[in-house]
Amino acid sequence: MELFLVFLSAVLVNNFVLVRFLGICPFMGVSKQVETSLGMGLATTFVMVVASTVSWLIQHFILEPFGLPYLQYVAFILVIASMVQLVEMFLHKTSPTLYRSMGIFLPLITTNCAILGMALILVMRAFTFSQSLIFGIGAGVGFTLALVLLAGIREELEFADVPAPLRGAGIAFIIAGLLSLAFSGFSGLVS
């Protein structure tokens, strides 16, 4: 039950993109089509799940026992970068179709601050190993949900008469604001 709350809170109440402002760059950059945004979301979720468990292990078996808290940022970001590299190589070898659909997003994921943010939050909140894993999944699902929602609306906007200066990024931000407003209705769902 508690694990379910961790999941629900990461997906809806404290949605990574719309409430915590993490991963905004890909949220704006890759949300023009539902299909690509779904691919990006899934690839990010995958890396998040791996990164959440690995960074938990690093924090509890390397950084804390050896008293190296100041190497946390360097260690985490290196782990994320190498995880992304590994995932890319693994996909390339095993599933060329999946690689072709996800491949272009993978290098972008390293600089997605949602992943480093997630790693830092799970240390800050002192999650256990299983909580971290669920939190990683929830964060990824929440990211995918926000991305696909925005992409769905932006696809429809193609046919709308938007004032010239607001076309593109401007209107996307305003829609994101409305989505965020809708998500704030979830606050209080988990207490």
Place this chain on the structure above:
Amino acid sequence: MDRLIKDFLRGLWDENPVFRLLIGLCPTLAVTTSAVNGVAMGLATSFVLVCSSTIVSLLKKIIPGKVRIPSFIIIIATFVTIVDLSMNALLPDLHRVLGLFIPLIVVNCLVLGRSEAYASKMPVSWSIIDALGMGIGFTWALMLLGAIRELFGTGHVFGYLVLGDWFTPWQIMTLPPGAFITLGLLVGLINMITIYVHKLVRQQHKATN
């Protein structure tokens, strides 16, 4: 020299990271609940940007191409940790407000982007100028956004009361939806000004010809 000035000014408007390039958006939205926070975040990011651009530019011949990204990331993460620790020691109040978003400078696409696209190819002095321009551009964008949100969200700017008692603060401005909507409108406004100025310049061009 002319090009140096041009490269410096580019970051302020034409290639403003926030309004034009749309990068480095996470801290832009998250910490701009007040003007002071925006400036602090902008300056912290600028510091990391200038330092890492300098080092990357100095080491560009030594670092092999294949491990360039991991090397840049280590350099950036080192400077971010230095900022984080010094801010915690010297400005603990500000450090508490900016919280999670100081470590996230590591993954600010602006910093890695300038290292990769500019500093790893250009001489040191040019890289510093470029980083300064981008840093200042980032800082003023955050300050503007922070000031607007603070003004309508609390009636204050930089902590000074601007709107009197008659004004009921719009709570929404300090909450996440307000951040998105304000930035969206600002991007639109900046686009509008740019379009107008370009038209003006073109007309003048025609007139002088």
Place this chain on the structure above:
Amino acid sequence: MRESVRMIVVLTLIAMISAGVLSSVYNFTNEIIQTNLASELESSIFTVLPQAVSVRTIHPGVSTLVEDDRSTLQETEGTVSIPVFEALDQAGMPIGYAFVSEHTGYNGTIKVLVGVETATETITAVKVLEHLETPGLGSRIESASFLHQFVGKSATDPLTLNRDIDNISGATVSAQAVVDAVRNGFPLAIKRYKEER
């Protein structure tokens, strides 16, 4: 081959230099950070117990007040020990004590400092030391009108939100967290204070 050796050497060198620089910066700043935290805590104790002239540490808590301690706090839950400080007046006589307690709020841990008068065993003041709540909503747990409601309460008072303590509209989770932090910490602090004296 030479290329890959060079790759490894350069990357290792950069990582080593980075670790070296960071460890020296850490050693240098850590001292200042610890002193800052300690002096900040001390001045907070003076605000919750205004008559106090000096402060004595009764119990430092699980260990020193560093942020990373949260993990250990969590793991040893059930036998949590909270930091307790004794406040002394001009003559060096104890007039009260203060304890630090925490509870998870909406966005993260909320840390509160509670001052207790020894004579009446009631709360003199509550101060929020640390929180990550939403500005404008949850952050209203810092307001004087909310925190003032705890003054005069004793450890046996039920402290129920909405009945003894007025809620903050739109910030129930944050308000409940403060109430829980005070209510859970109070008996522990009394026990610790009596034991250690």
